[in-house]
Amino acid sequence: MDNETFNMDILQLEGLKVSPESSFPAFLLLLLIYVFIIVSNIGLVVLIFMERSLQEPMYLLFCNMSINDVFGATTIIPRILSDIFTPIPDRYIHYYECVVQAFCAHFHAGISHAVLIIMAFDRYVAICNPLRYATIMTNRVVVALSVSAWGVPFFLVAIVIILSVRLSRCRRSVTNPFCDNASLFKLSCENILINNIYGLGTAMLTMACSLCSVTLTYLRIAMVCLSSKNKALNSKALQTCGTHLAMYILLLLSGNIIIIFHRFPDLSDERKLASILLHVVPPSMNAVIYGLQIKAIREQIYIIFTRKKLLWWCEMKLQN
Template sequence: MENAFNVSKNLVLLGILEMEELKYLYCVLSIVLYLFIVLLSIIIVLVVFSDTRLHEPMYILISNLVLNGIFGSSAFFPKLIVDLITSSATISHGDCIAQALCVTLFAIYEMSTFSLMAFDRYLAVCHPLRYGILITNEKVINLIVGSFVVAFILVLTAVLLTWKLPLCGNRLNNIFCDNMSIIVLSCVDSSISQLFSASVVVFYLAVTIFVTVFSYLQIFLVCLKVSEESRQKAVHTLVTHLLNFYIFLIGFLFIFIRYRLSRVKLPVILHVLFSVTTLIVPPLFNPLIYGVRTHALKTRVIYYLQKTHPWPMWSKISKPCMSVSVISNSHSH
């Protein structure tokens, strides 16, 4: 059996081979999507950090979310683009493990960020008078750093357990490496690695769903007791955050379906579609949704674009946005 182990060999990404026929189309599409994600996310981060009126917990968390989107897409798109250009479908075992670490860390940390954002909105709507005391910028930064450290330690442990597994195969039904795809190639009993990885994902999903459902249920109950104007602001917040959260959960559902159907001979293209949803859709839609639906942020983004690129179109768009700029100093968006 030892001779069958191939942990030192390159792994083959079957999804890249599937894309070979239309590789230039996929390459252009990947470049456009990646640049769009990075540019829009960077604009939001620059606007938040350059405008003192946006130095509030909610906007810090939004910046953290879109920065994580850059991190996740950067762990995926650059190599995909290079592979498509060079017609290379191989990746070394070490690089595969590193990519699996980054991809998994992105997903786990995304869950942490959604939990923090839901809890922040719960405090803002349900405890408005004590909000400034209960949650400050310093506390939010500490929570962000703490949640990242915890996520990194757990993901690193899971990936290290996978790294030590001897592999008997080298063909991945994907266009990138993820932890579970490597585990299924193991020659030996990988129950410990599978159990630990599954436990981390289930724990984070359970906490994220519980905190989100609890927070927005409390917000909904408050909406029933307040004025019509306050109710509209709270519902606007509710819809914005839940929309992003559901987009992320759909991506995770696809990954769950993919591995539950591991014994079914699915086409490689379906494996690819199921797995890339979480890596493409949230980083793409997070800056779009928060940049459009969060009034104060939308106003400042348009102002920033108008100042840096004074095109006539920004003047037309900014007029209706300025009518809601008074909301920029409130916590209900």
């Protein structure tokens, strides 16, 4: 009985299907992407907190995105890297480790949508009510929005995972590159109707709130820009809003491509590869898009590198 219980707690994780010849290139590429995600996002957060001129609500709210991107990538990529050189039959994961990974994967996706919603609200206030921006977007409001962006997804995802954990298990195979909620309830032979209803309902509610809030916000911003003759205001609105929309579209494409592949059973391998895009593509691009498009951040990065280059030149002169 003990051995049977132990065996049911050790799951076989399929992971990515990589040929022996492609193992090293795949490992190196994924490792470089992971290092880039960590360095770029943490670097941007450090820059925002160190430079007083960047300590504005817009940039502080973006710190939530960068921290979440590091969290999401760390949830998935290290485990995939460790499995690349391991034969598929020898890839195992403990059930409780699988539960934690599933929770973190969905938590990351939920936070991504929540942060983009509050960033859209910030842009709405800044462009449509510029004179009241400082009184509305106070430090207290920024903290409250940040806490809600993490707290609400935590609560919703926790219920999703609890509903799956309560089920008994009759299977041990996870046919995914990593564990998610579907992987958990598919381990059971019980009725999973409640899991499907709540899981799909939560996903649809999150997507609907995300799409509606961002769409309505930008329609209002577009109306203000069209009615305004202030070219400086319109230029700033296009710059910051364009950056935010690029991040949002990237998130939608990365998430919805998995849903599209689910409609084509013959593309199961492609679907498994696409399932990691949400945890790889947006985290690797958000810092680049935001850092290069926002003038204030771009200027601070230029100043830092120019300062380091000047210090290096002075040291070389003194040594000579």
